[in-house]
Amino acid sequence: MIGTGIQFTVLSSGSTGNATIVRNKDAALLIDAGLSAKRIDELMNERDFSGDQLEGILITHEHSDHIRGLGAVARKYKLPIYANEKTWLAMERAVGKITPEQKQVMQTGDFLNFGSLRIESFGISHDAAEPVGYFFRDGEQKLSLATDLGYVSDKVMQSITDSDVLVLEANHDIEMLRMGRYPWNTKRRILSDIGHLSNDTAGEVLSELLTKKLKRTYLAHLSRDHNMMELAKMTVRDAMESRGCFYKDHEFKLCDTYYDRPTPWDALGEA
Numbered sequence: 001m002i003g004t005g006i007q008f009t010v011l012s013s014g015s016t017g018n019a020t021i022v023r024n025k026d027a028a029l030l031i032d033a034g035l036s037a038k039r040i041d042e043l044m045n046e047r048d049f050s051g052d053q054l055e056g057i058l059i060t061h062e063h064s065d066h067i068r069g070l071g072a073v074a075r076k077y078k079l080p081i082y083a084n085e086k087t088w089l090a091m092e093r094a095v096g097k098i099t100p101e102q103k104q105v106m107q108t109g110d111f112l113n114f115g116s117l118r119i120e121s122f123g124i125s126h127d128a129a130e131p132v133g134y135f136f137r138d139g140e141q142k143l144s145l146a147t148d149l150g151y152v153s154d155k156v157m158q159s160i161t162d163s164d165v166l167v168l169e170a171n172h173d174i175e176m177l178r179m180g181r182y183p184w185n186t187k188r189r190i191l192s193d194i195g196h197l198s199n200d201t202a203g204e205v206l207s208e209l210l211t212k213k214l215k216r217t218y219l220a221h222l223s224r225d226h227n228m229m230e231l232a233k234m235t236v237r238d239a240m241e242s243r244g245c246f247y248k249d250h251e252f253k254l255c256d257t258y259y260d261r262p263t264p265w266d267a268l269g270e271a
Ligand SMILES: Nc1ccn([C@@H]2O[C@H](COP(=O)(O)O)[C@@H](O)[C@H]2O)c(=O)n1
Pocket: 014, 015, 016, 171, 182, 186, 190, 196, 221, 222, 223, 224, 225, 226
């Protein structure tokens, strides 16, 4: 039995694999399964959690760093998978054999209720079939997840506003990426509107979102080639301050995510 409200742990974040667990007293969901099923089990164990406790898996998009272990996890724990129709079309072969009941279509913008946990998806801009982010509500509490997006549209802004906690992409430092070893086409894709958010853009977005309600933001999907957590935090803070947004005036924190270990459980109700 867990306390009241929403809790979550980012099990792993980055282009080597993404997975997050969100839970409240009524349900627990895995968001993306982008590592092997064995590794996801290990990461869940590290947080004293078992796949038997999950109600389902929500998918953001079909890229392999989001679905690598999906079929195996869904089969092992007999879980339904929720994704929109275009994402299903794009990932069905990779998922492999599942029962018809395990294939659940959740169209973009739809919501699901698992008891007191309400989940809504929103469209994001990325080079996938129909990528989405999700936000979760329990009473007044709201947690939003937005990674793998080339830019933040008005719709995304609307969807993630008023969150208590946000998991937001800060993929790269623009100069490190420009100077880095990736082929030019890959750099162009990452920098494009269907690529990944830079540290600067994450800061710009946060400067518009920061209210008394927003307590923490986890910087996510950091590039191991073109970013470092301390640089990401500094750039985000500078981008916010250059827009007159001094987050030290608020009770606001930037938090880390990792590609190789899970974040501690975060309870939204706690300071
Ligand atoms: N050789 C590569 C390396 C990465 N990508 C893709 O670029 C994006 C950013 O990757 P990071 O690891 O730097 O965060 C991501 O979508 C990778 O899949 C690539 O296409 N080729």
